Amino acid sequence: MTVMLYATTAATLFALGLYAVLVRTGLIHRLLAANVMATAVFLFLILVSAENPEGVDAIPQAMVLTGIVIAVSLTAFALALLRYLQAADDEEDQTGSQDGRQNGPD
Amino acid sequence: MGLTELSILLPVLMVFGPLLLALLVFLAQWQRSADWLGMGLGLILLALLTPFSGAVLLEGPLEMQLGGHDRGLAIPFYVDGLTLAMLWLNTLLFLFIQVYAGAWLQLKQPAPAAEFRPLFLLLWSGLNALFLSGDLFNLYVTLEITTLAAVPLVILSHGHAAMAAAMRYLLFALVGSIIFLLGVALVYAQAGLLSLPLLQEQAEPHPALTVALLAMTAGVAMKAALFPVHAWLPEAHASAPSPASALLSALVAKAAAYLILRLWMGPLEAQWTPAMAQLMGALGAAGIIYASIQALRQTRLKRVIAYSTVAQLGYLLLLIPMASVLAWNGVIYHALTHGLAKAALFLAAGNLIMVLRDDSLRNLAGCDRVLSKNILVIGLAGVAIAGLPPTGGFIAKWWLISAALESGQWWWAVVIGLGGLLAAAYIFRILSYAFFSPDPHQETPIHQAQGQLTRALVWPPVILAFLAIALGMAGGLLAPFLEIAAPVTGAQA
Amino acid sequence: MIEPGFLLDLLLCLGLLGIAGSAVLSRGQFRATVLFMVFGLLMALTWARLQAPDLALAEAAIGAGLTGALLLNACKATYTRRQAGEAASQDDAPGTVFRLVAAGLSILLAAGLAWLMYSLTVADGPAAAMARSEGESHFLGNPVTVVLLDFRAYDTLLEMAVLLLALIGVHILIRHYRLPDLHPPAPVSPPMLTPLLTVATPLMLMAGLYLFWAGSQSPGGAFQSGALLAALGVLYRLTGRLVPTGTASPGLRLILVIGLALFSLFACAALIWSSAPLQYPETAAYSLVLLIEFALTLSIAATLLMLFSGSLGLARGQTS
Incomplete structure (x- = not known):
C-alpha cells in the first residue's frame, strides 16, 4: 500500500516535471522541472527495495547519492550559465536601443 | 609484458592516463x-592499441571486473569489436586534435588555455570510459562527464550566440540524461542487474x-541529436571553437x-x-534526408558541416x-569514416575562419589558390562522407546496401544511395563557392593572413x-576485428 | 483503520506533489525557488521514511541547502534585472493546443509509469543479493559506503570528475564573460551574527567531521560531510568573512583535485598488488579508505563552495 502510494507519487512527479519542461519558457522553471524529474527517478530507485523482506538494498541508495551529486553539478553550472546569458541579453538589449538599427544582422 | 597484462593495463x-594528466594540468x-x-x-596509447587489438582478436571479447569483485556486482570494462573501433577512433582523433589545438591556442587572443586543456583531457578520459x-549506471555517469565537458567547450568561443546555444544544448542533455536514468532504474527494478554482459545472458x-x-533510447537520442530531437546541435556545433566542434561532432554526439x-x-x-526496429530505421532515414537537405540550404560553412553530422x-x-554482420561492419565503418572525415572538415573550417575571419560560404571565393x-581537405573528407570509391565511406555504404538487399529491405538501400x-x-556546393566564384581577395591582405x-x-x-580515404583500402583487413563478439548473425563481409 | 504511519506517508506524498506542482508551474522565479527548497526538505523527510538515512542527510545538505542557495543567487540577479524594465514576455510561450496535448500525454505517462513502477519486483535481484552477502563481512560497516567506495567505487570516482567539470565550466564564464555590476549590498552583519557564527563554526566543523568519521560505519560519509562543510563556507562567504578573488591559488587548486587525484592514483596502484584496478589490498584497506574519503570530503567541500561563490578564488575578509 505504501509502495503503491510512493510509486504513484514518483510517476506523477516525473510526468509533472516533463510537462513543465515542455510548456514553461523560463529557464529557471525548466531547470527546477528537470530537477523534479530527477528526484522522481531517485524515488523510484529507492522504492525498488522498500518492501524487501531482506531489508533495504544498498546499491540503489548509492546510485541515488551519486545521482544527487551529478544533479547538483549540472544545476550549478546551468545556473551560472543562465546568469551570464541573461547579462549578455541585457547588454544586447541596451546597445540595441541606443544604436537603433545601425548594426543590422551579421 | 605479456598479452594478459597488456589487456589489463x-x-x-x-581512462586514467588522460584523467590524471588533466588534474596535473x-x-x-x-x-x-x-x-x-x-x-x-x-602516441603510447596508439602503440599499445595494436597489440591489444590482436589480443582481443585472439582471445575473444575482454571483460574485466573493476575492484576484483564478482561478475554482476562489479562494474565491468567490456571490449568487443565495436568498442575496439571506437577506442581507435578516439585515440587517433584526440592525438591529431591535440596537435591542432596546441597551435590554435597560441594564436587565439585571449587564449582560453587554462580551461581548454583540462576540459579536453577530461573529455578524452570520459569518452574512453x-x-x-559495460554497466548501465556507469554509462549514465560517463555520459554526464561527456556532457559537462562538451557544453563548456561550446562557450569557449566567447559570444552571446555560443552561450545561448550552450544553454539549449545543456537543457536537452539534462532532460535526456534523466530519461536515460529512468530506463536504467527500470532495468534494475526488473532484472536486478546493471552489467551489460550479464543482461545479455540473462x-x-x-x-x-x-x-x-x-x-x-529517447534519452540518449536527445544527446546524440538524432532526428527529431536534433534542434540544438547545428547551432552548438557551429558556434563552438573549431577544435571543440571537431570533438563534439566526431565523438561526443557519436x-x-x-x-x-x-x-x-x-x-x-x-x-x-x-516493427520497433523498422521505426528506428525510419527515424534514421528521416534524419538522413531532412538534415542533408538542411545542409544544402545553409549559408555558413560550419553550419553545413554541423547539419551533415545530424544526417x-x-x-x-x-x-x-x-x-546482420554485414550491417554491423558497415555501421561501424561508417562511424569510423565519419569521425575522421568530420574532424578533418571542422579543423579545416577552423583554419579558413582564422584567415577569413568569417565562415560564410560567399567568403570562400578564391580560396582554392591561397588556402589550397x-x-x-574539404574535398577529400567530403568525398569520404559522400561515400565515393575508394574511401572508407564507400566500403561502409557498400556493406550497408548489400545488407539491405540481402535482408530483402531494399528501401534502406534507396535511403543510403539518396543520402550519398x-x-x-x-560538399560540391561548398567547393563551388571556392572554385567558381569571382575572387574578391586579389586586392585584400589574405595572402599575408594565411602566413x-x-x-x-x-x-x-x-x-x-587521408586516413578517412585510406580506410577504403583496409576493409578486408579490419573486418575480422569489427566482428569480434558481434551480437548479430548472418553473412560475413 | 488507517495506520498513523500510512497517514504520514499520505500527507508527505500529497505535500510533495502539491509543492512540486506549484513550484514548477508558478509564475515568479523567487516563489518557485522557495517552493523548490521546501520540496527538498520534504524529500529529505521522505528518504528518512523510506529507510534511507544517507540520502536524507545528502538531500538536506545538497538538494535543499546548496541547490537552494545557488537558485536564490540566480534569482537575485534576475530580480535586479527585471526591476530595471519589462515584465516577463510571454511571446514565445507555447499555445493552448500544445499545452493540452502535453498535459494529456503527461497524464497518460504518469498512469503508465505508476502501474509499471508498482508492478516491479520487491525481492533481491542478483546484484542486490551479492551486495548483501559480500557486504556482511566487509571491513566497512555501512552498506551504502561499501557500495560507494568499494563495489561501485569507479562510479564515485567518475562522479568527482563531473563535479570538477562543472567548476571548470564556471571558471570559463568568470574569466571570459562579463556580469553587470549589480551594486551588491554590503555584506549584512546583523548584531547576533558574530556570536551565532562563533557557535556555529565549531558545531558545523564537528558535525562535518563526525559525518565523515561515522560514514564508514553508519549513515554519513564524504558527500554529506563535504556538503555540510561547504555550507559553512557559504555562510562565511555571505557574511563577508570570505571575499572573492580573481585567481585560484595553488593551495585551493590542490584541494579541488586532491580527492579525485588520490582516488585515481589508488585505482592504478591497485594493479601492483592485484590484477584489477580499484581493488583494495589485504592489509591497511581501512586506512586507505579513510585517507581517500578524507581527500574526497575536502575536494567536495571546496568544489561546492567555489561553485556557489562564483569567483576564481577566495580570501579571508574583514571581520568585525
Missing part, C-alpha cells in the same frame, strides 16, 4: 608542456524492459549514438519487435532493422582526411 591507461597550470605530454600519451563501460523478454529500452547500438544489439535484444548519425540507426590545402547523393551535393597558419594547424586535417 591498456583500458586502465585509457589543472593543478600546475601547464601550457605547452601539457600539449607535449598529451601527444606523448596519445564510456566506450569501455534478460528475459519483459514489457518493463521494453519500456526501459525506449526510455534509454558516443551517445553508439550507446543506442550498444543497447539494442545485445543486452536488450530480446526486448524489441521488428550522418542517422545511418547508425539503420543497423537496427537490418541486424584546406580546400583539398545529397552529401555529394552539399599565420602553422604546419601544426594545416597538417592534422590533411592527415585525418
